[in-house]
Amino acid sequence: MFLAKVIGNVVATQKNPKFQGMKLLLIQPYVNKERTLVQSGGSVVAVDSVGAGLGECVLFTQGSSARLTPTTRDAPVDAVIVGIVDAVEVEGVMVEKP
Amino acid sequence: MFLAKVIGNVVATQKNPKFQGMKLLLIQPYVNKERTLVQSGGSVVAVDSVGAGLGECVLFTQGSSARLTPTTRDAPVDAVIVGIVDAVEVEGVMVEKP
Amino acid sequence: MFLAKVIGNVVATQKNPKFQGMKLLLIQPYVNKERTLVQSGGSVVAVDSVGAGLGECVLFTQGSSARLTPTTRDAPVDAVIVGIVDAVEVEGVMVEKP
């Protein structure tokens, strides 16, 4: 899994029927830079399965495992948010809410 | 999933029989750059399952999940377009039709 | 899927028995550069399932989907050529046989 920040959301009307009712969030993975987590330049669209909101730090899963939540089962989904991160500790030190 | 722009299409006569009748689109993923989505240098060939057209912003799925649409079931396909994007909002601001 | 050019071939005598009789081609993926497809620096070894030859532009599939051709079924294969590309059109213009 990777850590990411929720930076936005995506609206699509014309889509695969399995996506009906799914919340599509735009997230930006964090990369580690000298014991600090900084936002990378990438951006992933992940289905929300835990009630995440804008600005929150989340944990997301990719690949076939992304279909193993009640929200995403059997859907053509390859990224899902599986947790809202409360704290990250790097080398014994609490990282500022990344 | 990732966002991408449909930039072209691919024609292949000699191919795996499961590809018969599939529309193969050339798409270019978007990357995030200071709250703007810009086209990356990469290019992916994805099967269209939602009626996407040239210039449109789409959502695409990769890996084994790409086989979970009616169009791609059991085919040797690893990328499929699953939605046509109407709007992307980054940090509360609507992004120009990317 | 990605587009690639067939640049060579690989010979391996000592190998997993499922590879017996498979043609292993060395291919180089294309990346998009200002509406032109140029060869990237990477190189992948893919099983040929469509009769591709040296210098041809091909379409290849990766991951678990690479096992879904008659040639590769149940084999420990993660890349397979699924089509020979006749034409690629980018933004309405036919790309030189890439």
Next chain:
Amino acid sequence: MFLAKVIGNVVATQKNPKFQGMKLLLIQPYVNKERTLVQSGGSVVAVDSVGAGLGECVLFTQGSSARLTPTTRDAPVDAVIVGIVDAVEVEGVMVEKP
């Protein structure tokens, strides 16, 4: 699999129920640089299945295979620590505990 150093841990209260009781470690993959393993800039969150601790060098597995440990079975997990590394030998020379 890849080698990585355990550099921290992640706490998430609101999460997929399958994550209950799992230990989430922040790990940093190693890359090879002239026969020495050095920490890369990336960071992955992996489930611990072998009792790994801070500072240790570990072996981790990604993708669908990450669900094949007793700890992670059927969970939406895409990275798991499967071994604690005692020694790495590069070209016949023991690498300093990386």
Next chain:
Amino acid sequence: MFLAKVIGNVVATQKNPKFQGMKLLLIQPYVNKERTLVQSGGSVVAVDSVGAGLGECVLFTQGSSARLTPTTRDAPVDAVIVGIVDAVEVEGVMVEKP
């Protein structure tokens, strides 16, 4: 699949039981550079299923397909060596034993 050079080996005593008896090799993928294969800076740990040795050029498979050898079946393994490479031909010219 990718080509790689076997550059070392990894010892782990505390590990998932499915890894008992497996030989873990450290391999370095090759990348193509003007018709020559050169070692990349990456390093992967792959299970050996064909009797590969230090310095040899091998073919390895990643992802779920890595579990499809007798050695790795049902194990949490995501990379396996499936062949020992005898020869690589690039654009009609035999590449020096890479």
